[in-house]
Amino acid sequence: MRSGQAKMILLVHSESEKYKFEDMKIVFIGQKGIPAVYGGVEKHVEEIAVRLARAGHDVTVFTRPSYTPADLTDHRGVKLRSVFSLPTKHLDAITHTFLSIFYACRLKPDVVHFHSIGPSTLLWLAKLLMPRSALVATFHTQCYHHAKWNRFARWYLKIGEWMINRIPDRTITVSRVLAEYTLRRYGRVASYIPNGVALPRSVGAHHLAKWDLQAGDYILSVSRLIRHKGIHHLIRAYQKIYPDKKLVIVGSGFHTDDYVAELEELAVGDPRIIFTGNQSGQALEQLFANAALFVQPSESEGLSIALLEAMSYGLPIIASDIPENQEALGRAGYFFRDRDSDDLADKI
Incomplete structure (x- = not known):
């Protein structure tokens, strides 16, 4: 911008x-x-x-x-x-x-x-x-x-x-x-006036060691842990197909302790699902830059900055088919039916 x-x-x-x-x-x-x-x-x-x-x-x-x-x-x-x-x-x-x-x-x-x-x-x-x-x-x-x-x-x-x-x-x-x-x-x-993001720079991968990650071995989603962001759909889809990639969820709740507990319960016993909490600066940049796939499962959005950031890194992207995501992503990624974890699993 x-x-x-x-x-x-x-x-x-x-x-x-x-x-x-x-x-x-x-x-x-x-x-x-x-x-x-x-x-x-x-x-x-x-x-x-x-x-x-x-x-x-x-x-x-x-x-x-x-x-x-x-x-x-x-x-x-x-x-x-x-x-x-x-x-x-x-x-x-x-x-x-x-x-x-x-x-x-x-x-x-x-x-x-x-x-x-x-x-x-x-x-x-x-x-x-x-x-x-x-x-x-x-x-x-x-x-x-x-x-x-x-x-x-x-x-x-x-x-x-x-x-x-x-x-x-x-x-x-x-x-x-x-x-x-x-x-x-x-x-x-x-x-x-649409949202904009700064173009990414070369950032390396040394922060990934905090979560025992390597470049290209994880699926990434970045959002607040709030129900309309749809992270529960992503976890359910991920668990249907058992991909060979880890699932990294970046973000935390905001007055949504019950929902965060629900997500943790969904993920219990699956060490491949990693909650990093809020990340910013170089750590977040490296998580974006080294992901194999970005998924944005929101049920409601304005114009998602996280989605734009994923696009700026040239990542393969799967997003819910709400109008705002279709406007942002256009033909630069794949869509799944909103709130449909089966369809999301198929797309992954």
Whole structure:
């Protein structure tokens, strides 16, 4: 992703001179934090924020203490501001967003950039308190489809979806599928700016020894361990065919202890299935670079950064046939029927 592409997110009301373009003060709200340890939204924000800071803008990212160490105040030229949140499944995002808005007011930003529909339920408050700031929001995915949410949470997230398509000066989507949905459902013409990933470099393989792995001897999947990511489908498919490759699952849960326990129970007694936990930096790069196959079994996505990363390494890929994966992968891989472990086993 080039810095020029990152700047595109800031072209709000380009026909007027309401907002200046150069040397802007920009704040990001809604993400857990950076540097990205896990999470597509966090990787997305990091890539854009760092490039904007490099271009000379004054960039602040609000972070959660449960994700980014509170004493970390700068990352590659981006200012980090740790803001309190209640670290529970239902209150983490909303409490952090609420307080971040008030901290943002003190900074008098030129641009306020929200991420995801959960935090976007408070776009109205940002609009009220910062009327002179350009308000931008990125619609990453329809979170209410995710199995972890109860009925009330899904209703609340749908309010956030309405807000993200009504309140900001500019709505961004990361996929054409979402852009078409926002036009059809809300009559909103969104700016389509897809996720991007940095091109890989030569990274070696020495980190693989941590898990007794060798180049080319494992199947890889990278995601948070959350039910809608479909890792249970992958484990079941893998166990149907007993391939001669190990299965490496990179990631951890997030308020999903029951699901993580379910996955561990599925894998019990099979030493070929390896859970590495969250990985980043060179360790993650080496896991990608040396895999024999990448599998992305998600039931719901926006535009999967892990899938794009696997493509950047030139890996053979199998993905669920949801529209967002078909948009990202096109003819560069294979698809299996969503939620069908038998079909996934056949494709592997």
